Amino acid sequence: MHSPLPPSDTAPNFDPCDLYRDCTLCPRMCHANRYVRTGICGCGPEIRAARAALHFWEEPCISGQDGSGAVFFSGCTLKCCYCQNYPISRGEVGKAISQERLEEIFLELQDQGARNIDLITATQFLPSILPVLEKVRPKLHIPIVYNCGGYERVETLRMLEGYVDVYLPDLKYFSSDKAKKYSGAPDYFQHASAAVEEMIRQTEKPVFDENGILVRGTLIRHMVLPGQKEDSIRLLGWMAENLPKGGFLLSLLSQYTPFFKAAEHPQINRRLTSYEYGKVLDAALELGLDTGYMQERSSAREEYTPPFDLEGL
Numbered sequence: 001m002h003s004p005l006p007p008s009d010t011a012p013n014f015d016p017c018d019l020y021r022d023c024t025l026c027p028r029m030c031h032a033n034r035y036v037r038t039g040i041c042g043c044g045p046e047i048r049a050a051r052a053a054l055h056f057w058e059e060p061c062i063s064g065q066d067g068s069g070a071v072f073f074s075g076c077t078l079k080c081c082y083c084q085n086y087p088i089s090r091g092e093v094g095k096a097i098s099q100e101r102l103e104e105i106f107l108e109l110q111d112q113g114a115r116n117i118d119l120i121t122a123t124q125f126l127p128s129i130l131p132v133l134e135k136v137r138p139k140l141h142i143p144i145v146y147n148c149g150g151y152e153r154v155e156t157l158r159m160l161e162g163y164v165d166v167y168l169p170d171l172k173y174f175s176s177d178k179a180k181k182y183s184g185a186p187d188y189f190q191h192a193s194a195a196v197e198e199m200i201r202q203t204e205k206p207v208f209d210e211n212g213i214l215v216r217g218t219l220i221r222h223m224v225l226p227g228q229k230e231d232s233i234r235l236l237g238w239m240a241e242n243l244p245k246g247g248f249l250l251s252l253l254s255q256y257t258p259f260f261k262a263a264e265h266p267q268i269n270r271r272l273t274s275y276e277y278g279k280v281l282d283a284a285l286e287l288g289l290d291t292g293y294m295q296e297r298s299s300a301r302e303e304y305t306p307p308f309d310l311e312g313l
Contacts, residue, residue, distance in 0.1 A: 052312030069114030079184035
């Protein structure tokens, strides 16, 4: 296991948390001194989380029957108007936890029978989390899952190489106009497409254990939005043309539910129809993207969003 930060040409007494003083962890590159003010992610230098518990609503190869050990971190680098986790993504809910406590949480989840440690929107705290992973990995016997919105810098992802076993990114949009309108990130595809290529490079072909749990690999999620099936199909076309066949899994989601500020955008202020999802699913199959998961429309239910009640912290 290699050491995390710093690179070999950096002073040996370098503190990874110094990266918070001029933050460039995500594509926003806001350069905030997070010891003085929060970054665009809404976070300062302290690790904040809203829940740490067994989670049963990821894909079957992630949750299994025993659940993933999900740690929901506060804050987010995206500004999705339909965010299902908006109480924590906007930084409104969360509790500060120390690195020592985070290590304990990982081990407690393992003791509870978690199939993996599922780090959900963790990018904004990576300088604090990487040393914890370095310290705890000899005690962990389950994979580390990095669950994110896909809006990542390749340079930041390279700090995770050797620490993350499974990447679970979203790939949300092909169109920069739609990415700007719905997530405030016109450069989303530019960064997310490069990010998933880096994730696949790190993890290589998917590997499963004897129980069908993904222990290494990349599973790309795409949630079909109402009225946006053409953008979804263009995105699938890019995946088929540019990503290695058999090098990743695809999870095509139909669970969209209008949350948060979706009402400000009439085009997406409704549920997805069976016709829309079916057209996108047909396109995926025609493109040869047939390794992964589809989802029933009945999955579009609010109970799939857990209570952010600080459980397990």
